Amino acid sequence: MTLMNTTPQLNTPLPGPKAKAIIARDAHVVSPSYTRGYPLVIERGYGAMVEDVDGNVFLDCAAGIAVTATGHSHPDVVNAITEQAQRFLHMSGTDFYYEAQVKLAEDLAAVVPIDGGVRSFFGNSGTEAIEACIKLARYATKRDNLIAFLGGFHGRTLGALSLTASKAIQRRGFGPMMPGVYHAPYADCYRCPLGLKSESCAAECIDYIEDQIFLHLVSPDEVAAIVVEPIQGEGGYVVPPDKFIQRLRELTTTHGILLVADEVQSGMGRSGKMFAIEHTGVRPDMIAIAKGIASGMPLGVAAARADIMTWPPGAHASTFGGNPVSCAAAVATIKLLKARLIANAAEVGAHLMAALKALEGKHPLIGDVRGRGLMIGVELVRDRKTKERATDERDAVVTAAFERGLLLLGAGRNAIRFSPPLVLSKAQADTAARIFDEALTEVEKSRR
Numbered sequence: 001m002t003l004m005n006t007t008p009q010l011n012t013p014l015p016g017p018k019a020k021a022i023i024a025r026d027a028h029v030v031s032p033s034y035t036r037g038y039p040l041v042i043e044r045g046y047g048a049m050v051e052d053v054d055g056n057v058f059l060d061c062a063a064g065i066a067v068t069a070t071g072h073s074h075p076d077v078v079n080a081i082t083e084q085a086q087r088f089l090h091m092s093g094t095d096f097y098y099e100a101q102v103k104l105a106e107d108l109a110a111v112v113p114i115d116g117g118v119r120s121f122f123g124n125s126g127t128e129a130i131e132a133c134i135k136l137a138r139y140a141t142k143r144d145n146l147i148a149f150l151g152g153f154h155g156r157t158l159g160a161l162s163l164t165a166s167k168a169i170q171r172r173g174f175g176p177m178m179p180g181v182y183h184a185p186y187a188d189c190y191r192c193p194l195g196l197k198s199e200s201c202a203a204e205c206i207d208y209i210e211d212q213i214f215l216h217l218v219s220p221d222e223v224a225a226i227v228v229e230p231i232q233g234e235g236g237y238v239v240p241p242d243k244f245i246q247r248l249r250e251l252t253t254t255h256g257i258l259l260v261a262d263e264v265q266s267g268m269g270r271s272g273k274m275f276a277i278e279h280t281g282v283r284p285d286m287i288a289i290a291k292g293i294a295s296g297m298p299l300g301v302a303a304a305r306a307d308i309m310t311w312p313p314g315a316h317a318s319t320f321g322g323n324p325v326s327c328a329a330a331v332a333t334i335k336l337l338k339a340r341l342i343a344n345a346a347e348v349g350a351h352l353m354a355a356l357k358a359l360e361g362k363h364p365l366i367g368d369v370r371g372r373g374l375m376i377g378v379e380l381v382r383d384r385k386t387k388e389r390a391t392d393e394r395d396a397v398v399t400a401a402f403e404r405g406l407l408l409l410g411a412g413r414n415a416i417r418f419s420p421p422l423v424l425s426k427a428q429a430d431t432a433a434r435i436f437d438e439a440l441t442e443v444e445k446s447r448r
């Protein structure tokens, strides 16, 4: 079977004839708001490999936007889904009980880095997890306001969108946003707004919250929560210094503000730990989880300190949230992550990071390589001194990689993300780095 290959194999020009026909149909009937960077029409997937409808095989370093944590259609996950689907598909955990949801909540309580007891609210997506966090933070603190970060992405429903400050197009035309949201600069050390070096800074960017937001805009005793991605995802795979998150914890504790970690993209083993915030030693009050948790089945979770999640029956619920099939997939996913895949993300992630860093000397387009585990960003620049963003070049590199059989996604204005399934092998990481090298060479040649 071709999908057992660990290297790409292209048999047709891209897109092939079957892919072309499906894309032509899509153009008439599917929302044009989707951002398809290249014409991949998937037929099936296995592990870190994907086959398209024309029989072309790709190495997947996108994982359906950092979702398929255990690889495509992992047999244990498929078995769990099948077994559950054969018994019942839905009963609504909102009004009835089933064991899969309880088991998942127990498993989460054992792994989320929140002090004290932990309770989970179940939705269907990352944005629903964030909505639940926003509502619970307001409910629990009886305060209205929220602070989030520039460059952050938290989802597209209107509450979450009001926190999102990634790309203006995501907000354009949808206002007014939810009131009471303030944005602070994120610790993007490659482009430090204060001109500091991350090794020696004290996360002075946090001062902006105290010296500007609290002074000029909103009193801290009216702020319900600060919502932060421990590693910024859509914003460009930006890793802040640990001090940034640690100072946020101090600040929130001082003022009785809740700290919400949005681990929708960085969680579930991707960073080489179950949650990226564990790298910093900080214990947040709530964690938003989605994407990788159920290996591709829709599921979003707001996990919170039990003494915070005390809202009464009827306060918040979702018909489909935590449906039994997604819960079964998540229980199987967590088992696989704990057994092997978190460790694999750390080990193969370090290997891939070294391979990508080794390309820095050869490719002037590379401005920065950063990340944790299998959450790696490469920022492309036109000039290393001025750090002028190489946005067109980034898009061209992603396309050139696709044409060689490597699936990548952009992040932020000019970064490329490597977010493969956590089953990626070292040999596949080497293949990804080799194809990336070739794609960079092609684009650099064409721009000379």
Ligand SMILES: Cc1ncc(COP(=O)(O)O)c(C=O)c1O
Binding pocket: 065, 125, 126, 127, 128, 130, 153, 154, 155, 156, 229, 233, 234, 262, 263, 264, 265, 266, 290, 291
């Ligand atoms: C950090 C983060 N939060 C929230 C979301 C929203 O998740 P969803 O698209 O499942 O609503 C995303 C999606 O990319 C994300 O990366």
